[in-house]
Amino acid sequence: MKKIFLFVLSASVFVSCNKKEIAEKKVEAALMDTVAKPAEFADPKYAEMGKKGLADLEKGDIDSWMNMYADSAVYVWNSGDSLVGKAAIASYWKQRRANVIESITFKNTIWLPIKVNKPQSVEAKGVWLLGWYKTTAKYKKGKEMTQWIHTDYHFDDNDKIDRVVQYVDKAAINAALPK
Known part of the structure; x- marks a missing residue:
């Protein structure tokens, strides 16, 4: 017992x-x-926005592509070059597509929409779309260039892109441009 x-x-x-x-x-x-977690997955709609943006850029429809941008947007390359303002970004890309790039394609795209709740360093709080894609550009009177490009897009509270950071190999681009 x-x-x-x-x-x-x-x-x-x-x-x-x-x-x-x-x-x-x-x-x-x-x-x-x-x-709040430091970061979490964001709404997949941002990946769809990224896909649409690349499709517009491929077609050369810069006006449609620019509808995604805030008026105060900043476009930065890893080389340190940058454009400030929607008008400057649109002007640059319209000139590139009209006078420099004959055709451009984006393949094997990978998209990762994330929401940064607690920035860990210099990145801004809010929604970021990270994109990776194989880019092939044929330059007018030049050669064809293929490289993987990584682009980070930050969205403001109105779901407009207010910051772009793009990582490209400028040497590959310069080698393909006409001499």
């Missing part, structure tokens, strides 16, 4: 400890949900 009593007592203690642990884990999980 003593053994049965000890067994039942042990089982009761074990069950109550497990219930307490489970309850504590539920409270901990609920608290974690209320604490």
Whole structure:
């Protein structure tokens, strides 16, 4: 009888400890949900916006592509070059498509929309769309160039692009331009 009593007592203690642990884990999980994670996946609509933007750029429809941009947008390349303002970005790309680039294609695209809740360094808080794609450009009176390009797009509160950071190999572009 003593053994049965000890067994039942042990089982009761074990069950109550497990219930307490489970309850504590539920409270901990609920608290974690209320604490902002440094970053999380953003709405997939941003990937669709990125796809549409590249399709517009491929077609040379700069006006449609620029509908995605805020008036105060900044476009930065890894070389340090930059354009400030929607008008300057549109002018640059219209000139490139009319006078420099005969055709451009984007293949094997990868899109990652993320929401930065707690910036870890210099990146802005909010929605970013990270894009990677194989780009082939044929230059007028020049050669064809193919390279992988990585582009980061930041969206403002109105879902307009207000910052672009693009990583390209300028040496590959310069080698394909006419001499």
